[in-house]
Amino acid sequence: MTFTHLAAAVLSLAAATATPAEAAPGLVPAADREVVFTADGTATYGTLHVPAHRAGQRLHAALLLPGSGPTDRDGNQPPHATPNTLAQVAEALGTDRVATLRFDKYGTGKTGLGAYRDHPEALDYPAFVRQAGAAYEVLRDQPETDPHALTVVGHSEGAMTALLLGGTVHPRPAGLALLQPQAIRLLDLVARQLHAQIAEAARQGRFTPEQQRAVDAATDAAVIALREHRPVDTTGLPVAVAQLFAAFQGASSRFVDSDDAVYPPETATTLRPGTRVLLTCGTNDVQVPCATTDALTTALRRAHAGGPGRVVLPGVDHLLHDAGHPDTPAPSALAALHRFAAR
Structure with missing residues (x-):
């Protein structure tokens, strides 16, 4: 499946107050910024987290993509499901000095249905991919980010979207983290x-x-x-x-x-050889069992993707939790993410 190139226009940026404890001498303190950009005529709202850094320093940066359904920038479907999956991933990557952008996709948060408000039946999966592509361009153009050190981190359906972006956006991302990915039709x-x-x-x-x-x-x-x-x-x-x-x-x-038209193992063939890929699967994930990632894992290997490849997370469920950590990412999931960021 292809989608047209979409130029993202930043409409406004509002700086948040940094945490005083992070404001060390010689460093620009960590801060969150509200970002608004246009995708297919819809104002899309997101959060850019910039970790503490030296003035003028260009940082590694990651676009974070949520799972299926009305999942907002933090990985929540309020009021009933609020695991904060993406907010916690952003926090973890922030400790690795990785800037992150996460946004409210169509039908969620401040973005809502936007241009599709009067005809929601016209909203298809490529629209979400174009919206994610626009967000990638916004992240690329931030003054604190290194455009040649960008990654895309997607959870569940968002991982499939990350895979699609990996073969189409410019510059191509240096890496993809596919967390509990939708890996089959x-x-x-x-x-x-x-x-x-x-x-x-x-x-x-x-x-x-x-x-x-x-x-x-x-x-x-x-x-x-x-x-x-x-x-x-x-x-x-x-x-x-x-x-x-x-x-x-x-x-x-x-x-x-x-959405069903996309077969992720075929999409893997569009990646640039050497693209670093982390693919996680949890042994307690009943939504995306590890076996569903077999074909994608093989396709990534044949496409000459870089490591670490598939990492099996014992006892971890679809939301990256385990029995000892029902509300936060399991240590094994965080360790895999930190190793990926460190590379």
């Missing part, structure tokens, strides 16, 4: 998740083996129907699953179809 991933949930329900005695096979078959048939742009027959599907596929045929159909 969207509907294949959804079907895999549904099969796992039905299997667990069958183990708990809520479905007979015959019912499990029927639901699995109906799920696979629904995926085929969506890809062939035919009405989905929801007969025999549990109510929640039927509602999910009905939603895929409604206002979200254009987005689902365009």
